Amino acid sequence: xxxxxxxxxxRSYKIFIDVANKKIIATLMQNxxxxxxxxxxxxxxxxxxxGVELKKQLQQSGFIVELHCISPGEHSKCLDTAMxxxxxxxxxxxxxxxxxxxxxxxxxxxxxxxxxATYLRGIPFIQVPTSLLSQVDSSVGGKVAVNHPLGxxxxxxxxxxxxxxxxxxxxxxxxxxxxxxGLAEVIKCGVIADKNFFMYLNNNVQQILDKEPDALTExxxxxxxxxxxxxxxxxxxSSLRAILNFGHTIGHAIEANTSFSIYNHxxxxxxxxxxxxxxxxxxxxxxxxxxxxxKDTISxxxxxxxxxxxxxxxxxxxxxxxxxxxxxxxxxxxxxxxxQVSICKQVPEDVVIRVLKEITVPNKIC
Amino acid sequence: xxxxxxxxxxRSYKIFIDVANKKIIATLMQNxxxxxxxxxxxxxxxxxxxGVELKKQLQQSGFIVELHCISPGEHSKCLDTAMxxxxxxxxxxxxxxxxxxxxxxxxxxxxxxxxxATYLRGIPFIQVPTSLLSQVDSSVGGKVAVNHPLGxxxxxxxxxxxxxxxxxxxxxxxxxxxxxxGLAEVIKCGVIADKNFFMYLNNNVQQILDKEPDALTExxxxxxxxxxxxxxxxxxxSSLRAILNFGHTIGHAIEANTSFSIYNHxxxxxxxxxxxxxxxxxxxxxxxxxxxxxKDTISxxxxxxxxxxxxxxxxxxxxxxxxxxxxxxxxxxxxxxxxQVSICKQVPEDVVIRVLKEITVPNKIC
Numbered sequence: 038x039x040x041x042x043x044x045x046x047x048r049s050y051k052i053f054i055d056v057a058n059k060k061i062i063a064t065l066m067q068n069x070x071x072x073x074x075x076x077x078x079x080x081x082x083x084x085x086x087x088g089v090e091l092k093k094q095l096q097q098s099g100f101i102v103e104l105h106c107i108s109p110g111e112h113s114k115c116l117d118t119a120m121x122x123x124x125x126x127x128x129x130x131x132x133x134x135x136x137x138x139x140x141x142x143x144x145x146x147x148x149x150x151x152x153x154a155t156y157l158r159g160i161p162f163i164q165v166p167t168s169l170l171s172q173v174d175s176s177v178g179g180k181v182a183v184n185h186p187l188g189x190x191x192x193x194x195x196x197x198x199x200x201x202x203x204x205x206x207x208x209x210x211x212x213x214x215x216x217x218x219g220l221a222e223v224i225k226c227g228v229i230a231d232k233n234f235f236m237y238l239n240n241n242v243q244q245i246l247d248k249e250p251d252a253l254t255e256x257x258x259x260x261x262x263x264x265x266x267x268x269x270x271x272x273x274x275s276s277l278r279a280i281l282n283f284g285h286t287i288g289h290a291i292e293a294n295t296s297f298s299i300y301n302h303x304x305x306x307x308x309x310x311x312x313x314x315x316x317x318x319x320x321x322x323x324x325x326x327x328x329x330x331x332k333d334t335i336s337x338x339x340x341x342x343x344x345x346x347x348x349x350x351x352x353x354x355x356x357x358x359x360x361x362x363x364x365x366x367x368x369x370x371x372x373x374x375x376x377q378v379s380i381c382k383q384v385p386e387d388v389v390i391r392v393l394k395e396i397t398v399p400n401k402i403c
Numbered sequence: 404x405x406x407x408x409x410x411x412x413x414r415s416y417k418i419f420i421d422v423a424n425k426k427i428i429a430t431l432m433q434n435x436x437x438x439x440x441x442x443x444x445x446x447x448x449x450x451x452x453x454g455v456e457l458k459k460q461l462q463q464s465g466f467i468v469e470l471h472c473i474s475p476g477e478h479s480k481c482l483d484t485a486m487x488x489x490x491x492x493x494x495x496x497x498x499x500x501x502x503x504x505x506x507x508x509x510x511x512x513x514x515x516x517x518x519x520a521t522y523l524r525g526i527p528f529i530q531v532p533t534s535l536l537s538q539v540d541s542s543v544g545g546k547v548a549v550n551h552p553l554g555x556x557x558x559x560x561x562x563x564x565x566x567x568x569x570x571x572x573x574x575x576x577x578x579x580x581x582x583x584x585g586l587a588e589v590i591k592c593g594v595i596a597d598k599n600f601f602m603y604l605n606n607n608v609q610q611i612l613d614k615e616p617d618a619l620t621e622x623x624x625x626x627x628x629x630x631x632x633x634x635x636x637x638x639x640x641s642s643l644r645a646i647l648n649f650g651h652t653i654g655h656a657i658e659a660n661t662s663f664s665i666y667n668h669x670x671x672x673x674x675x676x677x678x679x680x681x682x683x684x685x686x687x688x689x690x691x692x693x694x695x696x697x698k699d700t701i702s703x704x705x706x707x708x709x710x711x712x713x714x715x716x717x718x719x720x721x722x723x724x725x726x727x728x729x730x731x732x733x734x735x736x737x738x739x740x741x742x743q744v745s746i747c748k749q750v751p752e753d754v755v756i757r758v759l760k761e762i763t764v765p766n767k768i769c
Contacts, residue, residue: 127553158559187493193524363498
């Protein structure tokens with residue numbers, strides 16, 4: 038088993054990564070100072086695959102367990118579904134020592150985490166992320182949220198789980214496109230912090246795409262580790278944590294401009310990373326070769342480099358609506374070289390427009 | 404001006420208490436690292452009295468200010484009104500450096516605080532409490548929440564304001580009954596932590612009831628100080644903070660049993676404090692004289708000692724529905740002597756029933 042520590046004082050926790058890893062959950066919970074009541078939150082897809090079995094296992098270990106499955110998809114990540122979960126928690130009599138366990142992808146994790154953070158002002162929370170994207174990204178770092186009709190993740194909190202349990206086996210039922218979307222965040226980890234890891238990805242493309250357990254364990258472990266080290270230095274995103282948004286400024290705008298219906302998160306981030314690299318090149322921050330390296334890697338992992346459906350004017354306007362925009366300034370995360378990024382608040386508008394043009398033309402590579 | 408420091412590391416803040424104190428708000432905000440956008444949340448009563456003037460003052464100091472008045476009353480403390488405020492914040496373009504300023508009583512403070520805690524995962528928040536109850540209780544300590552249809556304050560967070568500004572002048576427009584309800588929490592502060600303060604209250608009854616500025620400043624300052632010292636030791640209510648609930652276990656049950664329509668919060672707490680004192684006496688924890696002292700003080704400040712409208716069986720059941728009940732055990736805060744309480748999880752049911760009987764008979768004193 039691989040373990041990653043997230044060191045945040047009295048909010049520290051571990052990420053456990055292994056095959057057949059769901060079996061450790063009961064033991065883990067028995068060692069935690071929680072009481073018997075557990076609400077497993079899942080969606081109807083994941084709940085059918087793994088929820089019933091997990092519920093049974095926890096019951097056999099003496100827990101009083103309820104499995105509540107929400108409707109799958111981003112539309113469930115809202116205050117109405119949160120209200121459904123609050124009601125469930127109250128009716129079940131969950132108290133401040135009871136546990137909410139999120140079994141699913143990012144929607145389930147973010148929503149359940151928000152409910153755990155706010156029910157009775159916070160109760161214990163365990164993440165069991167089942168998609169690659171949630172394993173390497175949303176389950177680590179304590180960002181929980183629901184969407185507002187006017188924007189994603191606008192209502193949320195920083196709330197750390199008590200543990201994250203990642204079971205590699207879950208990835209076998211994951212559709213390919215969902216694997217690729219997670220790989221965008223994995224690539225991002227290499228790009229922002231670790232050239233060797235970026236090389237590892239390039240040297241193990243087939244193993245990763247073939248979902249070989251050792252390769253998956255390694256990319257998840259290292260991605261979680263990179264994210265954990267950043268979060269440890271800046272839990273509430275006052276400065277450094279912003280580097281995790283590499284590719285996300287343009288990525289979020291692409292998602293919004295295509296009504297979240299054409300590109301999934303990782304695909305939009307892949308295009309956004311390429312865009313951020315191009316901006317960096319035009320500002321003289323990184324070399325042509327660095328951009329080419331990133332472009333090549335993105336393509337190897339079946340991710341897109343352009344979003345021809347987008348409208349440049351709309352994209353440009355959307356950039357300023359990101360919730361990280363403060364005092365009308367965009368916090369651009371730009372590329373110096375593979376493994377090193379920096380934050381820049383001053384990017385000339387014409388450079389941005391030039392890059393938006395480049396990333397909206399049809400691209401033959403994809 | 405009186406000042407109370409709340410020392411919570413990087414979440415520390417000051418409580419400023421004075422007459423004509425709203426005039427310091429603009430200066431205070433200019434000294435804080437916030438940007439120009441401010442959303443003042445108030446209710447239609449307080450907003451008309453003080454909101455327009457405060458908005459004008461902040462605008463004159465260069466802030467971009469919006470005043471949003473919610474419908475007055477407990478029914479506004481819900482997720483629907485929170486949603487109304489999120490939408491307002493988004494439309495106004497509030498970012499992570501913008502401020503939400505709560506101008507009003509507990510409903511406005513708790514609701515606005517919850518929105519400030521969760522909008523963009525937390526933005527700066529300033530409390531300007533206008534009722535005595537919110538000045539001495541809800542505005543200090545960072546408990547923010549909204550109600551769920553199945554119970555009060557079930558959805559919330561611990562979120563500290565950047566500052567609390569208390570203007571004694573606001574109390575002149577406060578109805579007498581609202582003054583008395585605040586005095587219940589003031590008495591509680593003396594009972595749980597400071598015999599001298601309890602004596603001060605008894606020696607200054609008329610000055611307090613006459614709203615003499617010096618007496619009001621003193622009782623608010625000392626109550627905030629006592630609460631701050633407790634919160635500093637146990638911000639998230641894992642142990643000691645529970646002592647602030649003296650009188651609240653029974654108090655909450657009385658409020659719920661009378662559908663929140665007969666007794667206001669302080670009145671219910673007054674009866675609850677008397678009930679807790681009686682339990683303490685029957686368990687041999689405090690003397691008859693201590694109970695008599697408390698009873699006498701409660702009466703002097705026009706607060707009730709019994710709730711004849713309540714049903715004992717229902718009250719008993721409601722005691723176990725409090726959100727502080729963990730593993731089906733009530734955390735009783737009991738009285739040793741004036742100025743000293745202790746927590747007890749083992750109170751025989753027959754003692755509780757005996758006391759519930761006593762505090763539900765009509766009481767001639769009131």
